[in-house]
Every structure is written in structure tokens, then in C-alpha cells.
Amino acid sequence: MAKTALIIIDMQMDMQQRIEAGRDHVNGDAPEKITALATAFRAKGHPVLHIRHAENNPASSFHPDAPGYQPMPCAEEAGAEPIFVKNTSSGFASTDLAEYLRSNGIEDLVVTGAVAGFCVNSTVRAGADIGFRMTVVRDAVLGFDLPSANLSAQTIFDVTMAHLEADFARVVDTKTLLAG
Template sequence: MAKQALILIDIQNDYFPEGKWPLEGVEAAANKAAQVLQAFRQVGNAVIHVRHEFTSEDAPFFTPGSEGAHLHPKVLNQGNEPVVLKHFVNAFRGTELRALLEQRSITDVVVLGSMSHMCIDGVVRAAADLGYKVTVIHDACATRDLEFNGQVIPAAQAHGAFMAALGFAYADVLSTDEYLKAQAAAV
């Protein structure tokens, strides 16, 4: 039988409106993340939080030890929920994330958080390459406008492009409602 874990990626204060690097739609995404988190807690499935800190004090956001680098209050970990500290885009790189999943005999991971085009993309591709069945909760993820070659790519388009790419070959990409309904039907 599949064992599932929720991985919450970088839902940290600096990504919120009062932070150093605000994302579009981050409040709505965090509310959806909190719904999924509550569902995991209710059934007793594993929950792992990931938070990013840069190693330099002059980083644009998530500076070491700063309030902005703390987990946002909407999704704070509880006593038995580990928090993985990472310094790279891919949450598996240089961290204990894989060991935590293996200790719990996890086969399936559900991923949500920030940013869609960076750390969500990185962890989803890595998890799939490591053999995990991956689900992404797209409306519980957020990003920001990007720029490439002098062109601004609106956040919604960047998010959509990355979700489409992940859904093509790496993960099931579902809304919060779709995921919660499927879980309720499986019980």
C-alpha cells in the first residue's frame, strides 16, 4: 500500500506582501496549503516542511536567521513535523529530505508551496527521478512575474507553463478541491 507524505516548500514570510520578495497570489495559495495540511494531519499522514535560507547576509531574501526566512504562521509545523533547512533550489540537495522519506517508507509525495518556477519545479522533478509518485497541488503554489530577454512574463503565465510541464511527465497536477475529493473517496 502506498504511503504518502506532504512536502510544503518554502511557505515563508518573505514571500508574503510585507516580506522582501512577495509573490502573486501567495495568500490564497497559503490558504489552500493550510487546507491540505489540515487534511494530512487529520488522517495522520507524514508532513515535512522545507524552508530556504541563503548562506549570505546580502541575499535578496531569506537571509540567515531573519524573520523573513521563518515559516509563515498559516502553515507552522507541529511537534512531530520536521523542518528541512535547504540552501539550494532542489530540496533534496544537501538535505535530509530523502532520508526522512525513506525512514517513513514513503512512496508518494504531495508537493505545494513556492515558487512554482523554481523550488516547486526542482523538488518535483527530483522526486520523480528518485522514483516517488508525485502530486502537485497547483492552487497551493505561488510565483511572481518573470523577465526573459526584455519581456515580462506575468506570474499566472509562468505558473501555468510550469504546471503544464510538470503535468506532462513528472506529476499529477491537481487543485486542492480535486485532491481532497479524491482522498475522501479513497477512504
């Protein structure tokens, strides 16, 4: 029987620092939603998996020694929950995530985390492309603006969710997922 896992992507302190700095974003309450989802998954015995982004550059906020690399409280692993450390946008491209999922009979993935237009987007698309059933929890995903392109966080988020829902994933909110 196929199992369902919750995946928490890149909910690291760099994201909290962006929010606190006043960066244009959507779903500032995503950490609370992720906490609720992780609690529910753990209570039902479903796996909770963590993906973290790491950079080799010591000046990067995602360098393993930098404060920005550390997980936000909502993304701290409980017990021996797996942590996959990536250095690419997709959680599949530079990790053994797919092998782990297949060897543990996990076919359905519920995706949360950061950032909507980048790592969440590429991870969901990659997962769908290699045969996993993907669900994105819309209100448990952080999105940020793209000032260099003059695009608001809401615009990027809405377009990203529309693309994912059109061809790669089921998109739901936390309340609906927890009720089901």
C-alpha cells in the same frame, strides 16, 4: 504499505512580503489552501513535511536571522514535524529528504508551496527522477513574475504546471485532492 506525505516548500515570510509589496503573483490564497491541506493530512495521520530555504549571506531575506526566513503561519510545523533546510533550489539536492522518505516508507508526495517556476519545479522534477510519485496541488502553489525577462506570473505558472503535468507529476486542485 506506502505512505503519502504533504510537502510544504518555502512558504516563508519573504513570500508574504512579496505579495504585500504588490508583486505580480498567482494563487494569493495558497496559504489558506495549504492550511486546509495540512489540517486534513494531520487529521488522517499522514506526515506533513516542511522545506525551508536558507542563505548564508546575512543581507539575504532568507538568512536564518532575517524576518523573511520565518515560516508563514500556514507553514508552521505542528509538534515534531520534520523541517528540511535547503540551500539549493531542489528540496532533495542539499538535504536528506530522500533518505527520510525512504526510511519512513513514504513513496507518494503531495507538493505545495513556493515558488512554482523555481523550487517547486525543481523539487518535483528531482523527486520524480528518483522514483517518488509526485502530485502537485496547483492552487496551493505560489507563483511570481520574472520582471527581468518580462514574463508574467501567470505565464510562468501555466508553463511550469504544463511541464510538470506532462512528465513529472499529477496536477490537481485542493478540492479534488481533499475529496479523494
